[in-house]
Amino acid sequence: MINLGRHEKVMEIALRRGFLWPSYEIYGGSSGFYDYGPLGAALRKNILDIWREFYCVREGFFEISSPTIGPEEVYIASGHVKSFVDPTVECKKCGEVYRADHLVREVLGMETDGLTTDELNRHIEGIKCQKCGGGFGEVWTYNLMFRTHIGPGEKKVGYLRPETAQGMFILFNRLYGFYRKKLPFGVAQIGRAYRNEISPRQGVIRLREFTQAELEIFVSPGEKTHKDFGKVSGDSLRLVPRDGSEIEISAGEAVSRDIIAHELLSYHLILTKNFLECVGIPREKIRFRQHLKTEMAHYAADCWDAEVCTDRFGWVEVVGIADRTDYDLKAHESQSGVELKSFTPFDSPKFYRKKIVVPDMAKIGPDFKGRAGQIVERLKGLGEDEIAAFDEEGYIEFDGIRLDRNYVSIKEVEEKVTGEKITPHVIEPSFGIDRIIYCLLEAAYNERDGRNVLSFKPRVAPIQVGVFPLVAKDELTAVARKIYSKLRGEGYYTVYDESDSIGRRYSRIDEIGVPFAVTVDFDTLKDDTVTVRERDSTNQTRVKIGELKDKLTIGKMFP
């Protein structure tokens, strides 16, 4: 299953030709960080352009950009301060490190969710190391967020965001207004996120700073549908549901058979699959795996990962598509005290008859003096049943006070309700761009006659055209340089090369995935034609210089 050769060759090309460089090399490096070189940055740009085309243009989700550092409250609300930690314990004798909660759960057979460090410590006192029988040290928690301080001094704690999502939840009211107070709406953010991983390895698969492209789609809880679902419901998905089976099933059927929770999730699985294929991940290397209940994030109700099959790492999670329900909005609402709700008007207002209690302050005030305020507060909070009982019995008792009916008037009024406030649910497709780039590099890699070829689609290739004089003679280079300039003027990412043999030059650009080579030869001088060589087939066709643009098709955005 593991094929070291392929991975190593891809990474070697990535390093040597300027796709990916380990960061801070001149200072000895720092693991978990990678620089994108010129070709890597261009590749990423092209992938992000396609992503924007899919989501911002086609789905109409506008992109925002929020800060990467947030005050502590944000991540207290989101649950990251508390939950984004691993309680860890180490054997004092043999140094074996355990997840403290897993250890307690396994040895004592108890549920460990929500236990504090102190509680875990108490449980662990009686446990011996399973390897050597030694005793354990203190439980310590490791929070994976980078912590910092905002402003001078250490009073104001901040964190580097572990996901771009929170920035979008926090803007809910602004965004809701921007979208003119209608559900559903979606918002996109592309940006860096930070996780201080214990042991980042596997190249660009697990980074401490990485690029996410995330969408938050706010919907009514009861309307997890998509107007275009009909167009994709026949498309097939390769699914690995919770039961561990692997099935090929249409998007529509997956919903009707309750494998995928709802249409909207299913729609986004299809969209994700189309996106991955569009950037160049082969269909047969894509599948969607449903999270087990136990591995689901603290906020998720249902979650499917898009996984790509790699030679080196097996199935790699590249996109998470989660139904976060109302977890985040409710959490920020309660932390901030600001209401984060949408308002849905009814078709026509509804009228309710209900009884209300109106306190007679002229009586309550003098008789109860200092406690009057408290009484009024209690009366405001009475439920309908309590009011009815008050009305019937003629008195009410609370907080040791007996309040007679003649301190209030109880009236029946008609209340007009024009709609309802709800906390929207959130569907979140979250793309790990760096992982997608690795998968793409691996998928694009081929060998031909012992030489390296990266078969990028023209649309994602960092450089689209190479322009070469067949040999470096002045009469040919002059024409080639003109074409080089002309193509750049038309918007192609183009390189010019006149050194070495023509074969070597073709080979050089094959290795960085340039799809087209335009070669100027001696016939060009007679009839204004050049050859266009296609990277994957190496086929050449002669075309008029003026018709180059028709031949160098970078490809339609959508297949």
Add this chain to the structure above:
RNA sequence: GCGGCCAUGGUCUAGCGGUAGGACUCAAGCUUCCCAAGCUUGCUGCCCGGGUUCGAUCCCCGGUGGCCGCACCA
């Protein structure tokens, strides 16, 4: 975070207690009428810090980074 292995030009590697050689790449030139041809010339290197030593790229310690295993993985 723990354990094992490792660290030499851009890449891959040889070698040694007296500061290094090769292959490929890259650059310049010659050559070259379509798939890494050939010739000449050239640039670039012992991961970092400390110790031992007259002298350390080499030995020792620590760090950093890489790979593997454990653990972890929203």
